[in-house]
Amino acid sequence: MHKKRTYRRRAKEQSDSDEEISNVITDATSIPKPLGLSFDDSLESESPFIPRAPQPRSEANAKVLNDSKAKDDQETSEAPILEGADPRLTIKNLEDKGVSVFAATAIPAGQTLIREQPYGAVIDDTNLTKYCTACFKASEQPLSRCSSCKFLHYCSRQCQISDWKQYHSIECPSYTKIGKRIPAAVRCITRMLIRRANDPTSFKTVERLTVGKDAVPEKVKMKYAQLIMAVRQILPAKMMPSAGDTMELICRFTVNSMSVLGFDYAGVGVGLFTNVCRLNHSCWPNCAITFEGKTAVLRTIGHVEESEELCISYIDVMEPYETRQERLLEQYYFKCQCKLCGITKDIDIRSALRCLRKDCTGAVRYPDNLEESREMYTSLCSVCSTELIVPLADIQERQDRVENLLKLSSSMTSTDKPRARLNLENAFRIGDGILHNCHHLLVKARQQLKDIAIDMKDWETAYSVTKQLYEAYQHIYPSNSPITAIECYVIAKMYSNLHPEYSWTLHAHYVQALKLLEVCYETNSSVLQSVRREIRELEAEQSFAQMQRHGHDVQ
Ligand SMILES: C[S@@+](CC[C@H](N)C(=O)[O-])C[C@H]1O[C@@H](n2cnc3c(N)ncnc32)[C@H](O)[C@@H]1O
Structure with missing residues (x-):
């Protein structure tokens, strides 16, 4: 109660009205989510294409x-x-x-x-009701929310108490007052500053990180300034560093923070x-x-x-060479010269055309310049050397149509799934004849179709699309990458939805997933525990069936 009064006085002293506070926080929408471990579009910052500035080193x-x-x-x-x-x-x-x-x-x-463990981490806005703010675990049971701000959710009383002691007692009055969604980046930076105030020595590990400040374009710095204002509305004045220090922290945060991913490798927080x-x-x-x-x-x-x-x-390295370069330059201020970028300047399956021969999985280099005056594009398949001769205009037109259909379907996935699905099927019809199976547009279309099929419980489609995606991922991502391994696990799950009873195929799907997941996940991780449990249950079911067949006395 006393805390509330103190906060109110402080808030009153500040000239900003509640409305202003809320606007700043809403405007300062999340800064791009770095390290690309989540596959949302938050990297599509509006910052212009900028040359790389020298990196300041600590x-x-x-x-x-x-x-x-x-x-x-x-x-x-x-x-x-x-x-x-x-x-x-x-x-x-x-x-x-x-x-x-x-x-x-x-x-x-x-x-x-x-x-x-993170120096600071928060749950994404859209996941706040699904994951515990303190331990980041998803719960089957509904989470209980903070009765005051009604914003943060917890899986247990224990988690709530520890979070309250560490952070939430400080943020809660402001969250209650603001009464609306506060972007994850603002919340995360606020928490890091609370930790810094309570344990200044710990902050040294953050201060040593790359800043990248000199490379940040002015336009982006303006956005960061809004973020600073938003943090200022939450944090008690005595915990707030100078604007310069906060700007440095935000720059460090942008270049060094990463998405925290869940069981299914989808974004949970930052x-x-x-x-x-x-x-x-x-x-x-x-x-x-x-x-x-x-x-x-x-x-x-x-x-x-x-x-x-x-x-x-x-x-996400599913994107073609140009997009990858652009994103890395925009957000991390460097030009990627990795092995893949070196190779894909020659041929990039993520933007390649398909071989004319139906039985060939080879790729044909994408034309350098679609606007060239030459009418026909001629190139050879990388595998069988079959010559592809196709009008340049045709490539451009089909690609544009696929892209438009993809946008259209994505805009209606939550409102009209059957129509969204129809659009995607059209996209495949148009794209399949010319684009390579690993072309980023076809992969994105498959990802969308898979999600729709799962939502519609159409396991037949979901299973076959997931298999196609898995095949593409094997070429797009390095072997044993978590995204490929998880996709393999999803195939097993889809198959078990289609044919729940024991079968050799289902068992083989799970074993294959386990083999891949064992590389990227630790032995005692929840993913591996769950796959192993599923395999054990299947094997038990099979033994039981065998015993029955052989006339054993089973009870
Ligand atoms: C998350 S930090 C990585 C650690 C960093 N090298 C450091 O000094 O602390 C990201 C920054 O490292 C540099 N960096 C990362 N990968 C790079 C690469 N492949 N080529 C050039 N610079 C890279 C860029 O300056 C980028 O903004």
């Missing part, structure tokens, strides 16, 4: 090297760059990439290298993890991050050679 970064000198330096500096990481990791400070993580020795696939964020990006990464609740787990998904750089992917 003093601590400059101290680290990968040789014996690095070890000496690390010993003398206050804290290692990677706290509690696997000893097989080593740090180099590269001219063009800044702090970079390397393998000191060969590391096989499927190894956990870092397990880490968080800042000061160790795993040190990994640089590659469009063909050898590591991936999965989450258990809000614990980030970094694992190798491929064999890593000694002295090889360890990388994760910041964006």
